[in-house]
Amino acid sequence: MGAPLFGVVSMRRPPRATATCLRRPAGRPRGRRRPFLEPRPAADYVRPRSCSLRRVSHALPPMPRSRTTKPLRPRKPIAKVEKRRGRSRVWVWLKRLVIVGVVLGLLGLGGLAGVFWYYGRDLPDVASLRSYEPPQTTRVLDRHGETIGEIFRERRTVVEMERVPRVLVLCVLAAEDADFYQHEGLDYPGIVRAVLRDLKEGRAAQGASTITQQVVKLLLLSPERTLSRKIRELILARRVEQELTKDEILHLYLNHINFGHGRYGVQEAAQYYFGKDVEELTLAEASLIAGVPQAPARLSPRSHPEAARRRQAFVLRQLEEKRAEYWPDLALEDIEAAREEEVTLIEREGPEPEGAEIMALVRRELRDQVGEEAYRRGGFTVHTTLDLELQEAGREALRDGLEAVDRRQRYRGPLRVPRRPRELEPVEALRSGRVYRAEVTGTDDETGTIHLDVGGHAAVVDLADLTRYNPEGLAASAFAPVGSRARVSILRAGEEGEPAEAKLELGPQGALVVIDPRSRDVLALVGGYEGGPGFDRSRQAVRQPGSTFKPLVYALGVQQRRFTPATLMIDAPAVYDRWRPQNYETWRHEGAVRLREALARSINLVAVRAIEEVGPDRVVELARQLGIATDLDPGLGLALGASGVRPIELTNAYATFAAGGRWAAPRFITRIEGPAGEVELPEREAPRDVLTPEEAYVVTSMLESVASEGGTARRAARLGRPVAGKTGTSNEARDAWFMGYTPNVVAGVWVGFDDRRPIGRRESGGRTALPIWMDVVAAAEEGEPVIEFPRPSGIVTAEIDPASGLLAYEGQEDAIEEVFLEGTVPTETARPPDVADPSTFLMEQFGGAPGTDEDGGDEGAEASP
Structure with a gap:
């Protein structure tokens, strides 16, 4: 049996293969994953020359090589491999850096977008800047266009760009942002420069805000210095x-930047520093104020002139350096001339003009007409009826008159050091407007304040308000010794633990009103000696008018055709239900006296009989028609001024006499111009005819006698022009008045203590109030021609007997001319002396003999029957 095809297979376990080509690379241990972006070991890139199975029998014969099998390439040299490995590492790291950079950039952009999204929420709408309505100054002008005062939160007047001169624009750009017309809201190179300088000096040494950023900060954001606000500012700057x-x-x-001293905007800066409109500024002046906004407190030309000049030099240097790049048409000669020009500031503003009373009225009226929000924004021009020159003359006249009272009555000031001090009466609670007795417990010379004990309550008085009795400017400790006593009125009750604000009662006060009788324009309105804000006695004080009320009683009698100037009245003692009126000089009585003479001499008993005849209720009705709105007691004492009235109301009632009997409401404001156009004023109360011109003329004619020889105001004749008027003095001289008019002007004066103390011995309307009236009327009539009161056609004259008031007999030498309404001329003729004795005539007419006293007085009454 032949051998197997692949040889004999041994049953023993084959030895472990040792081929190095199958070894795992040493750089990466078994089971561990290669991290992201970790480079592969170089061995992974080397191709092995041979490979064998891990577990193959060593007995197997070598396999025959196929004809188509290509031989392996020879292995590259080690040097080339190492060189390739180096290049691979560089590229790996470059890739790594690029990827990391991209990722970080994306994260940064995402974070930046998130920041801008977060801080960009709920930002103010920049479109609101198109309806730019910043707080502006409201100006109050007199009838001639002179400034009386200003109302403002920020003193600013907005002007259009057409009015701003180019030299000022260039100076502001040079000082604040020369690249303004090149950047898009953010100056990036400037930001980098600022950051580098801040890092170099270790502090915020240089800002990088553009004009656009400053607009955002001023108009859209708060001024706080935080990173979040800065980010919002950057976002909004681009949007703007x-x-x-x-x-x-x-x-x-x-129009919005601060130029120091409470002035905002270029127009206010030009007016404050140079007294001119912005379009009139020169290059030198423009460069001076253009440097102020960077630090108004440190760069003001008025308070820090040297620093302001250094800043001006910087602005001009910037103009020169940037000229070729941005404004080549600006001549170097002009810049050099600006360097050489001596810039002069106007003098500092003096004290505020007189007019605190009209300013208070304007504030109230403006609020009522335009609303609180528009009032706070301001920007209105209020034209008033006031004559500033006459207002100042009126204040001066009132002060002179009050100081004359101080001298006559030896009133040396509001403080007294008692020899035997009594314990002050305790006060449960202090009330504003009330007068209390107080004791000085201490002073503070630094703050200029006086500390008081007012019935167990602490109060403080500002010494700055006491110039009337402290003309030398003494310190608080020298002016008010501890332990001295004073009368004070409470301005504002103190909060918990705080003292009340008070003022010392400074002696007699006063009020003055001047009215044009034709237009009823109020020409002067003086509410007190001080002239500051507070209680305006001309419009708010309610005081007893004394005998100045009598003309209203006589006017009603003339209207009823009961009286004429020639009507005889009885000056004799009388008692009315336990009330016994008296004349000013109680021991004198005239007996039978003509109505004209009774008014001229201010005879009280005649006035009481007159009101009894015409009816007190009807007098109250007439007073209402003449514009007197205070409560009037319809008793006989009304004829003597027992009910209180306001000075403005009584003066306007006399203006009705001067205007021919036609009443009209007094006018203070003629028109109001606002940012959106003219403001519609409330419709004035319709004028009405209270008396006919003839009736008013008869009253005027009778009042002229008061200012003539024998009248209580006879010194008024020194004015050298027709004067009609009436003195008034209340009981114990608590109030002193004079109401009067010429054909051109009506004026009323009141003098008295706020707490109704007597003014002093022998003080009266003729002595206390009349001199003040004469001074202000003389100022009002200065330069005016002398004219007579116009006489209506319905007035007739007749010669009468001065003793009886009847027509004079033929050839009577002491006959006088008298005016009458048509149809009221006496029909009887006086008897000549050789025909009948005048005493017999009076006995027949009145049942008694005439008195023999010659002079009357001027006295009011406290109560009526």
Whole structure:
């Protein structure tokens, strides 16, 4: 039997194959996966020369080689293999870096997108910048266009870009952002430069905000310095650039930036520093203020002139360096001339003009008409009826008059050091507007305040308000010794643990009103000595008018045809239900006296008899028609001014007499111009005819006698022009008045203490209030021609007997001319002396003899029957 085809197969276990080509590479252990991106060992790339089965019998003969089998290539040299391995490693690492870079870039972009998405939520709408309405200054002007005052949160006046001169635009760009018209909201090179400099100096040494970013920070975001706000700023800056043009962005910036001293925007800066409009600025002036916004507190030309000039030099240097690149048409000669120009600032503003009273009224009226939100935004121009020059003259006249009272009454100030101090009465709770007695417990010279004990409550007074009695500017400790006593009024009750705000009662106060009788424009409105905000006595004080109310009683009698100026009235003592009215000089009585003379001498008893005849209720009705809105007691004491009135109301009632009997409401504001156009004012109350021109003329004629020889206001004749008016003094001289008018102007003056103390011995309307009235009317009439009160056609004149009021007899030498309404002229003629004795005539008419006293007075009454 022949041999097997593949030989004899041994039954023994064959030896283990030793072929090295089947060994597992040493670089990678069995069972371990190759990590991601780990290069394969070099041995894996080498082709083995032979291979054999792992477990094949060694006895097998070699297999015959096929004819088609190709011989293996010879193995490459080791050097070439190592070189190839090196190149492979480089490419592997390059691939690795590229992949890592791509992954990190994707992660960075994703993170950046996430950050911008997160901080980009709920951002302000940049489209709102198109309706730019920043807080602006509201200006209050007098009738001649002079500024009375301003109302503002930020003192700003928005101007259009057409008004901003090119030199100012270039200076601002040079100072803040020369590349403004080249970048798209973010200056990337500038950001890099700023970061490098900050790193170099170890602090925030240089900013990199563009004008666009500053607009975002000013108008859309808060000023806080945080990373989140900065990211929002970057996002919004790009959005703003996409929404607005460069000129629109620059317009917002120029009108909004701070130029120091509470001035915002280029127009306010030009007015404050140079007293001119923005379009009038020169290159030197523009370069000076363009450097201020970077640090208004440190670069103000007014408070830090040297720093401002250094900043100006920087701006001009920037202009020169950037000129060839950005504004080649700017001549170097102009820049050099700006360097040499001496820039002069206007003088510092003085104290605010007079007009605190009208300012308070404007604030209230403006709020009512435009609403609180628009009022806060401002930007209005309010034209008032006030004459600023006359307002200042009125304040000065009132102060002079009050200081004259101080001298006459030896009033040396509000503080007294008592010899035997009494314990202050405890007060349960302090109320605003009330007057209390207080004791000085301490002072603070640094803050200029006086500390008080007011009935067990702490209060503080600001010494700055006491210039009237502290003209030398003494310190608080020198002005107010500890332990001294004073009368104070409470301005504001203190919160828990805080002292109340108070002011010292500074002696007599006053009020003054001046009105144009034709238009009823209020020309002057003075509410007190100080002239600051607070209680306006001209519109708010309710005081007893004394005898200044009498013309209303006589006007009603004239209207009823009961009285004429020639009507005889009895000046004699009378008692009304336990009330006994008296004249100012109680021991004098005129007996029978004509109504004109009774008014001129202010005889109280005649006025009481007159109101008794015409009816107190009817007098109240007439007062209402004349615009007096305060509560009036319809008693006989009303004739003597027992009921309180406001100065503005009584002055306007007299303006009705001056205007021929036609009443109209006083006017303070003529028009209001706002950012959106003219504001519609509330319709004024319709004028009404209260008296006929003839009746009003008769009253005016009677009031002229008050200012003539023998009247209580006879010194008013020194004005040298027709004057009609009436003095008034309440009981114990607690109030002193004078109401009067000329053909051109009506004025009313009141003087008194706020807590109704007597003004002082021998003070009266003629002595206390009339001089103030004369000073302000003289200022109002300065340069005006002298004219007479116009006489209506329904007025007739007749000569009468001064003793009886009847027509004068033929040839009577002491006859006087009197005015009458048509149909009211006396029909009887007086008897000549040789025909009948005047005493007999009076006995027949009144049943008694006339009194022999010669002069009357001016006294009010506290109560009516």
